[in-house]
Amino acid sequence: MAVNKTSANSDKQTQLVMAARREQELREQSYRGQALKMYPWVCGRCAREFTHKNLAELTVHHRNHNHDDNPADGSNWELLCLYCHDNEHSRYEETRFSGIQTRKASAPVATHNPFADLKSLLGSKK
Ligand SMILES: [Zn+2]
Numbered sequence: 001m002a003v004n005k006t007s008a009n010s011d012k013q014t015q016l017v018m019a020a021r022r023e024q025e026l027r028e029q030s031y032r033g034q035a036l037k038m039y040p041w042v043c044g045r046c047a048r049e050f051t052h053k054n055l056a057e058l059t060v061h062h063r064n065h066n067h068d069d070n071p072a073d074g075s076n077w078e079l080l081c082l083y084c085h086d087n088e089h090s091r092y093e094e095t096r097f098s099g100i101q102t103r104k105a106s107a108p109v110a111t112h113n114p115f116a117d118l119k120s121l122l123g124s125k126k
Protein backbone atom coordinates (compact mmCIF):
# COMPACT_ATOMS: atom_id res chain seq x y z
CA MET A 1 0.00 0.00 0.00
CA ALA A 2 1.85 3.09 -1.29
CA VAL A 3 1.11 6.55 -0.06
CA ASN A 4 1.59 9.37 -2.57
CA LYS A 5 3.62 11.92 -0.57
CA THR A 6 3.65 14.75 -3.14
CA SER A 7 -0.09 14.89 -3.33
CA ALA A 8 -0.20 14.83 0.45
CA ASN A 9 2.07 17.90 0.49
CA SER A 10 0.00 19.95 -1.93
CA ASP A 11 -3.03 18.90 0.03
CA LYS A 12 -1.49 20.44 3.09
CA GLN A 13 -0.90 23.69 1.21
CA THR A 14 -4.44 23.89 -0.05
CA GLN A 15 -5.57 23.11 3.45
CA LEU A 16 -3.60 26.08 4.75
CA VAL A 17 -5.12 28.37 2.15
CA MET A 18 -8.53 26.97 2.87
CA ALA A 19 -8.01 27.40 6.58
CA ALA A 20 -7.00 31.04 6.17
CA ARG A 21 -9.97 31.66 3.93
CA ARG A 22 -12.28 29.89 6.31
CA GLU A 23 -10.94 31.89 9.21
CA GLN A 24 -11.80 35.11 7.39
CA GLU A 25 -15.23 33.74 6.55
CA LEU A 26 -15.82 32.60 10.08
CA ARG A 27 -14.83 35.99 11.41
CA GLU A 28 -17.31 37.65 9.09
CA GLN A 29 -19.97 35.10 9.87
CA SER A 30 -19.40 35.40 13.57
CA TYR A 31 -19.96 39.14 13.76
CA ARG A 32 -22.78 38.87 11.28
CA GLY A 33 -24.29 36.07 13.30
CA GLN A 34 -23.91 38.04 16.48
CA ALA A 35 -25.37 41.16 14.95
CA LEU A 36 -28.32 39.19 13.58
CA LYS A 37 -28.94 37.73 17.01
CA MET A 38 -28.66 41.10 18.66
CA TYR A 39 -30.74 43.25 16.33
CA PRO A 40 -34.12 42.82 14.70
CA TRP A 41 -33.92 41.89 11.03
CA VAL A 42 -34.84 45.29 9.78
CA CYS A 43 -32.81 47.65 7.65
CA GLY A 44 -31.72 50.58 9.76
CA ARG A 45 -32.37 53.02 6.91
CA CYS A 46 -35.38 51.99 4.86
CA ALA A 47 -36.95 49.80 7.58
CA ARG A 48 -37.32 46.90 5.15
CA GLU A 49 -38.00 43.69 7.06
CA PHE A 50 -36.14 40.47 6.47
CA THR A 51 -36.85 36.78 6.91
CA HIS A 52 -34.74 33.67 6.50
CA LYS A 53 -35.69 33.76 2.81
CA ASN A 54 -34.00 37.05 1.94
CA LEU A 55 -31.62 37.33 4.86
CA ALA A 56 -28.69 37.24 2.44
CA GLU A 57 -29.60 40.79 1.45
CA LEU A 58 -29.27 42.04 4.98
CA THR A 59 -25.70 43.07 5.71
CA VAL A 60 -23.78 44.23 8.72
CA HIS A 61 -22.45 47.75 8.45
CA HIS A 62 -19.65 49.02 10.66
CA ARG A 63 -20.62 52.41 11.96
CA ASN A 64 -17.04 53.62 12.11
CA HIS A 65 -16.25 51.87 8.83
CA ASN A 66 -13.61 49.73 10.50
CA HIS A 67 -14.39 46.09 9.82
CA ASP A 68 -11.87 44.99 12.43
CA ASP A 69 -13.67 46.88 15.13
CA ASN A 70 -16.19 44.35 16.42
CA PRO A 71 -17.06 45.10 20.03
CA ALA A 72 -19.09 42.36 21.70
CA ASP A 73 -21.86 44.77 22.63
CA GLY A 74 -22.55 45.37 18.94
CA SER A 75 -22.21 49.13 19.26
CA ASN A 76 -20.30 49.32 15.99
CA TRP A 77 -22.81 47.28 14.01
CA GLU A 78 -25.82 48.33 12.10
CA LEU A 79 -28.01 46.09 9.98
CA LEU A 80 -28.58 47.55 6.54
CA CYS A 81 -30.05 46.12 3.36
CA LEU A 82 -27.67 45.87 0.40
CA TYR A 83 -28.96 49.07 -1.18
CA CYS A 84 -28.82 51.22 1.90
CA HIS A 85 -25.44 49.76 2.75
CA ASP A 86 -24.18 50.77 -0.67
CA ASN A 87 -25.65 54.20 -0.18
CA GLU A 88 -24.09 54.56 3.21
CA HIS A 89 -20.66 53.80 1.85
CA SER A 90 -20.88 56.10 -1.15
CA ARG A 91 -22.06 58.85 1.14
CA TYR A 92 -19.14 58.17 3.42
CA GLU A 93 -16.75 58.43 0.49
CA GLU A 94 -18.38 61.68 -0.57
CA THR A 95 -18.02 63.33 2.78
CA ARG A 96 -14.50 62.07 2.98
CA PHE A 97 -13.45 63.62 -0.30
CA SER A 98 -15.55 66.75 -0.51
CA GLY A 99 -15.26 67.62 3.15
CA ILE A 100 -18.08 67.60 5.60
CA GLN A 101 -20.98 69.44 4.11
CA THR A 102 -22.61 71.75 6.55
CA ARG A 103 -26.11 71.34 5.37
CA LYS A 104 -28.06 74.45 6.22
CA ALA A 105 -30.69 73.20 8.53
CA SER A 106 -34.06 74.84 8.17
CA ALA A 107 -33.61 76.47 11.51
CA PRO A 108 -36.48 78.64 12.52
CA VAL A 109 -35.54 82.18 11.68
CA ALA A 110 -36.79 84.80 14.07
CA THR A 111 -38.94 86.77 11.68
CA HIS A 112 -41.04 88.16 14.44
CA ASN A 113 -39.40 90.93 16.31
CA PRO A 114 -40.85 91.07 19.79
CA PHE A 115 -39.73 94.67 20.19
CA ALA A 116 -41.35 95.94 17.02
CA ASP A 117 -44.76 96.17 18.64
CA LEU A 118 -43.33 97.65 21.77
CA LYS A 119 -41.61 100.33 19.77
CA SER A 120 -44.74 101.32 17.91
CA LEU A 121 -46.69 101.20 21.15
CA LEU A 122 -44.21 103.51 22.82
CA GLY A 123 -44.16 105.68 19.73
CA SER A 124 -47.93 106.02 19.63
CA LYS A 125 -48.05 106.86 23.29
CA LYS A 126 -45.56 109.64 22.96
ZN1 LIG B 1 -32.47 49.51 3.36
Ligand SMILES: [Zn+2]
Residues within 6 Å of the ligand: 060, 061, 062, 065, 085, 088, 089
Ligand atom coordinates in the same frame (compact mmCIF):
# COMPACT_ATOMS: atom_id res chain seq x y z
ZN1 LIG C 1 -20.57 49.12 5.82
